[in-house]
Amino acid sequence: VGKHITEEKNTYSRGLMMKKTIAVIFFIFTMAISMLYITKDPGMGGSYAASALELQYEAKAKRDLLCLLLAYPQYIKEIERSAQGKLYVVMQSGKKIIYDDKKEKSYEQKMEDADLQDTMALAYPLKPIEGLVEVNDDPGRFRNYALLKEIYGRDQKSIEGQLTPINVGGQNCQFSKNNGAAQALKEAVSEAAALSRENKRVGGAAFPTSGTYNYRYIAGTSRLSPHAFGIAIDLARDSRDYWQWATREQGQKRIASYPQELAAIFEEHNFVWGGKWGHFDILHFEYRPEIILKSKYFSKGYEEGSPWHQGAPDDENTQQAIEKVEAAFK
Numbered sequence: 164v165g166k167h168i169t170e171e172k173n174t175y176s177r178g179l180m181m182k183k184t185i186a187v188i189f190f191i192f193t194m195a196i197s198m199l200y201i202t203k204d205p206g207m208g209g210s211y212a213a214s215a216l217e218l219q220y221e222a223k224a225k226r227d228l229l230c231l232l233l234a235y236p237q238y239i240k241e242i243e244r245s246a247q248g249k250l251y252v253v254m255q256s257g258k259k260i261i262y263d264d265k266k267e268k269s270y271e272q273k274m275e276d277a278d279l280q281d282t283m284a285l286a287y288p289l290k291p292i293e294g295l296v297e298v299n300d301d302p303g304r305f306r307n308y309a310l311l312k313e314i315y316g317r318d319q320k321s322i323e324g325q326l327t328p329i330n331v332g333g334q335n336c337q338f339s340k341n342n343g344a345a346q347a348l349k350e351a352v353s354e355a356a357a358l359s360r361e362n363k364r365v366g367g368a369a370f371p372t373s374g375t376y377n378y379r380y381i382a383g384t385s386r387l388s389p390h391a392f393g394i395a396i397d398l399a400r401d402s403r404d405y406w407q408w409a410t411r412e413q414g415q416k417r418i419a420s421y422p423q424e425l426a427a428i429f430e431e432h433n434f435v436w437g438g439k440w441g442h443f444d445i446l447h448f449e450y451r452p453e454i455i456l457k458s459k460y461f462s463k464g465y466e467e468g469s470p471w472h473q474g475a476p477d478d479e480n481t482q483q484a485i486e487k488v489e490a491a492f493k
């Protein structure tokens with residue numbers, strides 16, 4: 164009898180062992196599968212919160228990349244995503260420019276070494292401003308030099324080969340003809356001249372111009388000025404125009420009396436205005452179509468459930484660019 168009971172106990176515990184083993188194997192298997200999903204696509208396997216964050220990140224990245232494609236159509240060939248998930252803008256030359264280097268950067272580091280994401284992260288306001296904006300709110304002031312060099316020229320000689328003279332209030336101003344920059348300046352100046360005939364303040368703020376192309380470094384830095392690429396113009400100068408020359412109070416007064424209709428004309432032609440930077444540069448206008456397009460199309464944040472490109476125009480050109488972005492995410 165005793166032997167029988169022991170055998171029964173053994174059978175029982177063996178069965179239990181089997182069940183436990185199966186459970187453990189099943190658990191490990193499930194964990195392995197979900198880990199695979201988490202590493203492959205955080206949007207699918209991560210927690211709900213992580214997935215919402217990922218969706219936001221992806222939508223923002225797609226929007227930025229779409230604006231870049233639309234802003235530089237003859238220069239950007241396609242968007243590429245590496246096996247590690249890194250996004251690149253691929254130029255016609257074959258050069259790849261990283262979208263997000265994933266580095267934590269201080270303000271100064273962004274000035275030195277902005278990736279494409281950094282250059283587009285701050286929202287540029289298309290509406291008139293009430294007064295000076297916050298100190299580090301400088302949408303358009305971070306620049307990606309790899310992109311600028313690809314579009315406007317690698318060095319002084321190649322940049323100068325692309326310059327063309329534009330008549331600005333009777334002065335001949337050199338501007339890059341690449342990517343439609345000079346054409347945009349020509350149109351903006353002609354509209355500003357027309358408006359200045361009925362609005363003296365506009366004429367006074369616009370003319371005489373203080374200069375366009377100048378191969379120089381930004382004062383006190385080793386960074387090229389956007390003027391060195393032939394994509395920036397300084398309009399009529401006032402001693403309160405620049406944060407290095409004037410106090411914020413002086414800048415504030417200058418902004419209050421500035422005819423913002425003039426800024427609106429330039430914005431309409433894809434220029435950002437340095438008057439909308441905390442590091443104010445009120446006479447400075449810079450041709451940055453990607454920044455203006457992003458403001459026009461995507462001033463509203465991305466809402467989960469709606470298409471990421473909601474807000475962009477519904478034309479064939481845009482549709483093709485959307486497809487290029489989506490192709491990279493497949």
Ligand SMILES: [Zn+2]
Binds near residue numbers: 390396397446447
């Ligand atoms: Zn300037």
